[in-house]
Amino acid sequence: MTQPPQPSDDPPQGGFGAPQDPPPGGFGAPAPPPSDGLTKQPPSAPPGPPATPPPPAGGYGSPPPPPPGGHGAPQTPPPAGGFGAPQPPQNPAYGYPQAPPPGQPPTQPGYGFPQGPPGQPGMPPQQGYGYPTAPMHPQYAAPQQGGGKKFNVRMQIIVAAVVAVALIVGGGAIYASSGGDEGGGKDAPASAGPDGGEAKGGDGLAGGTEKAPSDTKSRIGFQLPHPKVTDTTVVDGSWVTDKVYVKTGVYEVVGYDLDKGTKLWSIPLPGQVCAASRHMSKDFRTAIAFQEGKPSAADKYPSCNQIGALDLAGGKMVWNKSVTSDSNGDEPIRFNEVTLSGTTVAAGGTSGGAAFNLADGAELWKPKTDANNCSDRGYAGGEALAVVRRCGGYDEAQLTIQALNPATGAPLSSYQMPAGVDYASIVSTKPLVVAADVGDTAGDGSGISDFFSIDAATGKLIVRISADADRYAAECGSTEVETCHSLAVGDNRLYVPTEEHEGGGEYGDTNEIVAFDLTTGKLVGGRADAGDSYTLTPLRMDGSNVIAYKKPPYDKGGQIVSIDGSTFKETVLMVNPDDEAVRDAETSFSSDYSEFLYEKGRLFISEKMISEPSKNASADDKQYLVVSFSTV
Template identity: 80%
Template structure:
């Protein structure tokens, strides 16, 4: 299928709040809105959309990340769990055969050809075999034979059932070994959702509630800071009163609604790592450089650990430590996390843990004869470490559940030989991701997930998640930097890779779930809908909060997905004004920070750089954009 040409990456002129130099008083002062904030213009012919949706990352080389996978031999079947210590089985979990020429798009049910009403339709992408459904004839591209009278009656009956149901598309799915059926609605997955909030029990398991009107308005936008080199600005948090974002040599708190600067925490150097977790009273921790960059020292060491009170805008304490591996030199840290009142930091030079309240040193990993060190920690409800031992060329990774108070191992699991890096997806339950045998060659660093009993260190199940089929990602070298994945309800929720939808053009995907005890795909899925793609952001109780990346002519959406039925409830639909779309589309879901809390969405950069010389003055770049339904 021929794809239309891609529109230019640069946003059009007259856009969404042009970036301005920060006003006196430091970076982060809100940009005053112009009289016409969005630069509205008379309707024009919309640009032709690119494959994969507007604002997606540049197209990778053939066979790279996001490329449509070839169909596996033998079609798809029920996945089998892998026994501990055994390599994963080759057939993909729930993965369908590619459609033959002349059939409907990838992942759509296949109808019987005219004159053969007895054939059962096939299920869609990543979906277990379902019981027999009412049969219908799928439209044939380019025309085809007319329906027989018998088939017209069948189609009419199916349409009538759908209309009686109320417009939702219902499907039944295999519920596992028991054969129970989970009935779920994909209503809202067709890219709609404008207007009133979704009905039903989709939000029963969480705290987020659908507003009376899901149409969002622009909250505020913060200008792209002026820098002369690539600068890390990772780190963003939301409290009950403030949105907090890492800036240049500072961390700034902004009013949730207006974006006005409420406070600033100056730092001696740039932030190197930030915890994604907060305490209940809004305290968190960061790692930052020992000084500012100079001509003599362009890259100061990341040796300073600091605790932040986000409610008051104060740096509670900061310090560095030494270790037996680094002699008298301060340890360089690359990662930081928080579990309860314990701040844990790690890196190739060693690790350490501190009390969040006063910075008292709690423990440091001890040196041993096997050259072991703590690569990094996963925090949240519990604390886990990825510990690396042995030589650089022949490492051995050990996953340990730790007592946060003293760092004592509660259990240990040894990863398969040849695994050089691992990412902690969740600490309770303990789930780890890794690229086993370097089979994930798309840059995702994920080929398998390991569900581990944190109490005993025994492997519960190893789940094969072929990187050609599933789109979860982890940083290759950092322990707690996995994204596009969520864990809850004893399930692992992952998005499928984008694939061809059922429309004339545009890709789509789904969110599916694996059982963390059996390793099998569970019945049900959440469909993004034509030209949309779904990315899980976090759990909300038993529900999944997900972002829907839109096509070129629409705004993005936030949906809540029931973790059992996969029913979707729309929480937010962003404006589709051209200038607003361009601002939202300038952030990639793969490389930006997305936070949704209580009717507000904040999208921010993790890294900024000096504008290229080819950029025009009309190019709009933002550090943060926000949307609100409250």
């Protein structure tokens, strides 16, 4: 069976960090340096891995095993009232209208609402949680000394309530018109950069093709049991075609009926999958990397040196092959990432990169010896092809981002990453967006301190966007090039979730999705609110809309929503059952270590990595490889 990631000549990657509670003084207030364990820590190890982990299989860093129970694991129910139950106002910093003290001007709600400049009448000095600011309308400001009638306490309370309601109801309009620049705009050259593209039309929602059903209540589709394994095993890779759901299993890739989950076909593999492309061609072909064989007494950790093309419509392997390099003799090189762009399959790792024709496996390029010790560490595909290229020794490495000709591998443009960047991830190839932890300043294991919007035609930096790790919750694998999740790019915007923070109810956290303009680097104004005790995670773009998953509170089912990319208006596409057994199955998956695919009324949630169940696990602690929901 597959083993965890193989040894690499690169330093180990950091674990993903869990979000933390907001600091005292309201969410978004400046936090003091951590001194008592408030720094984010990696999640705990999964149940049942070996006491001494074996060497990794992939080389350039693979995702760590999932924590027990998952990111969304059900919690012990709170006292009567529950998550989201109406609560009396607790804290003026979280949006409740408050009566001002006698003689003081009215205040406005805190967390997330627009704030005016410090010192403006009727406005508190603190900045909202990462959102643009807007001045208060003059009619709501307290009168100035020396003129007009004096407000009494009763009138001040009324005005304060009016302000709060006006801001809540009109918040979207205020954000949409404001041009806040918090967190954005560094090093922007004069060039406007690439066009983000027009919104893709469809017969569904404006800007997208996903339709809201007449009844959004879903039913459970199917549940695939957790395969029996004795070691940590990679099961990365899942795809949805027009007729089949495809999932990586143990020594196989399997096609299942979309509704019933019955096995339609299986592609057997000589070794375990160690990487899978997230992209498909129009005729439903994709690519995987897998080990050359199964573990044996002679070779406990088979090399991940095979690249294969899969026909997901026909359920067959089209071709598979390995490649050697000039510096590696006859020994096939190892890969730990694979992607697809058009008809080009590109695979990368610590020994360099190679590419093949999707149709017949013809070799397009392979690693070559370079006088500057340069190599392609990993590629990102989709609408275009880009690479992270590393030159120099370990202590003096220099990373370059290149847009490539997918047919030849020739660079079309190059952008040199700034000093202090040891690893970089490509978020999107069209437009070209890169994420990096510059100088290891993120501090939370997310792999992101900054985003870089790059003109793919010229290689010039359009804008560098500072993404405060205490505010934003997107994540990238620190060593893999195309493993970023919980974010989306489209219509020349970058959509990211905020970190979880206290909501309006007594129990349960919440968050929002906001967007940065990839030309100016500024927050565009507006946000999508998850609602009390729910948290939003972007999954993908649908034209100019964002498809997002709402992780539920302990007593509800999750939801799928479509968010208008311009107005942030949310349209509910799916509401999952709140039956306890179904909830337990849904929330057993971690958003950090699982794959969420939503296509035309069907949601598939699956594991990326599995391990032997804990010996202390009870029979009631059911684990699944896949669960699905459907409204069709």
